[in-house]
Amino acid sequence: MAKGQSTRERILSESLRLFNEEGEPEQSAVDVANALGMSPGNLYYHFKGKDAIIRALFDGFEEEMRVILRGSRGRITSIEDNWVYIYIILEEIYDFRFFYRGLSALLDRYPDLAVRFRALLAEMRDAIDDSLDGLEQAEALDIHKRLRPVVVDQIISTLTFWLSRDAVSANSLESSSLIDKTVFEAIALVVPYMGDASVETLNTLIDRYEAAKT
Amino acid sequence: MAKGQSTRERILSESLRLFNEEGEPEQSAVDVANALGMSPGNLYYHFKGKDAIIRALFDGFEEEMRVILRGSRGRITSIEDNWVYIYIILEEIYDFRFFYRGLSALLDRYPDLAVRFRALLAEMRDAIDDSLDGLEQAEALDIHKRLRPVVVDQIISTLTFWLSRDAVSANSLESSSLIDKTVFEAIALVVPYMGDASVETLNTLIDRYEAAKT
Numbered sequence A, B: 001m002a003k004g005q006s007t008r009e010r011i012l013s014e015s016l017r018l019f020n021e022e023g024e025p026e027q028s029a030v031d032v033a034n035a036l037g038m039s040p041g042n043l044y045y046h047f048k049g050k051d052a053i054i055r056a057l058f059d060g061f062e063e064e065m066r067v068i069l070r071g072s073r074g075r076i077t078s079i080e081d082n083w084v085y086i087y088i089i090l091e092e093i094y095d096f097r098f099f100y101r102g103l104s105a106l107l108d109r110y111p112d113l114a115v116r117f118r119a120l121l122a123e124m125r126d127a128i129d130d131s132l133d134g135l136e137q138a139e140a141l142d143i144h145k146r147l148r149p150v151v152v153d154q155i156i157s158t159l160t161f162w163l164s165r166d167a168v169s170a171n172s173l174e175s176s177s178l179i180d181k182t183v184f185e186a187i188a189l190v191v192p193y194m195g196d197a198s199v200e201t202l203n204t205l206i207d208r209y210e211a212a213k214t
Helices: A002-022 A029-035 A040-046 A050-071 A079-095 A097-101 A103-109 A111-137 A148-168 A175-188 A195-213 B002-022 B029-035 B040-046 B050-071 B079-095 B097-101 B103-109 B111-137 B148-168 B175-188 B195-213
Strands: none
Touching: A002 A029, A002 A040, A002 A050, A002 A097, A029 A040, A029 A050, A050 A079, A050 A097, A050 A111, A079 A097, A079 A111, A079 A148, A079 A175, A079 A195, A097 A103, A097 A148, A103 A111, A103 B148, A111 A148, A111 B148, A148 A175, A148 B103, A148 B111, A148 B148, A148 B175, A175 A195, A175 B148, B002 B029, B002 B040, B002 B050, B002 B097, B029 B040, B029 B050, B050 B079, B050 B097, B050 B111, B079 B097, B079 B111, B079 B148, B079 B175, B079 B195, B097 B103, B097 B148, B103 B111, B111 B148, B148 B175, B175 B195
16 A cells, blocks of 8 residues: 555656646647656556546645635734735746646636636635635724725735746746846735835835846 | 629628627538628639638728827827727727637737737827826826836736626626726726825726616
């Protein structure tokens, strides 16, 4: 059994690597088996094809993202906390980037995963809302009630489409620069609601972002 | 010649309809010919396959978008102007929505169109920048210099990924509601920079958006 489980994990980890690096649509279960020097029959013993691999990869992503989103509840009280928090979310998304890059197409192909992905987005929305509550209670932030849902939407969009944006851009960035840039952009969405502290926070953020680039 | 040109236009307009409504990846040049009750040979006389059709559709989109972006220069001096302007841009994008829905995949498949699409995005960025200049000169807006490029990026992202966002969302909207919602979201990005007028503007925008929904 232990051996079986380790083969299963090797298949998942090699699939994730191939999908992320070579593009998921171009890869088949047989390509994964070949990359592992494994017979397609052996792979098939563990996963009944590529769909089963994609679902198992999503299981792992969903579980890890849930842990991240739930772990933060009630614990974000400064922009510093928020920076680290968004960084961790983006790193998790980056590990699973093939899924985000082909998001609409994948959700069309897997309606069951679409339902679960939307539930995860709703959970992310609650977590972001909760972190903004924390910042408002700490008096670091004051967003007009009628604008709050729009700001949350914009943060969620930034966290969902940053990889697509990078793919469309002429100058694709290295992963760590891209994550830093995206954290900066997400935080920048709330900077104008920080009152007197906003210019100071902005300068700190930009300096940190500039430092991270070098 | 007149008859030839009209056949060419019929092919383009039917292709656009099919790509938008049925999904571009699922459609072939033969599907387009069938939908028009035309022989594939006749279609081939006008377009050497689907790639040529997609390039011709892009030609039309690019030309119309250029006219919209250039026509506005120096003419946006109020949030009202900006609302109408963004509405027109989104309507143009909506007409060409198959392209935006499968954006990354299409740009991968057509590197020549990727270059032209990026040039168009750069032109859109200049136009947005110009409209923010107009609003600042009219003293309707004051954005911190270091935040300005981030705000422009966020507006461009909103205008580029609104259709992908809607596809990911559980509750897809009708086109006119979706366009209204997106204009509201794009304008909301600059509302916090409007100083004392911001709450009033926000209420006007929300009332207009609510009215447009009903």
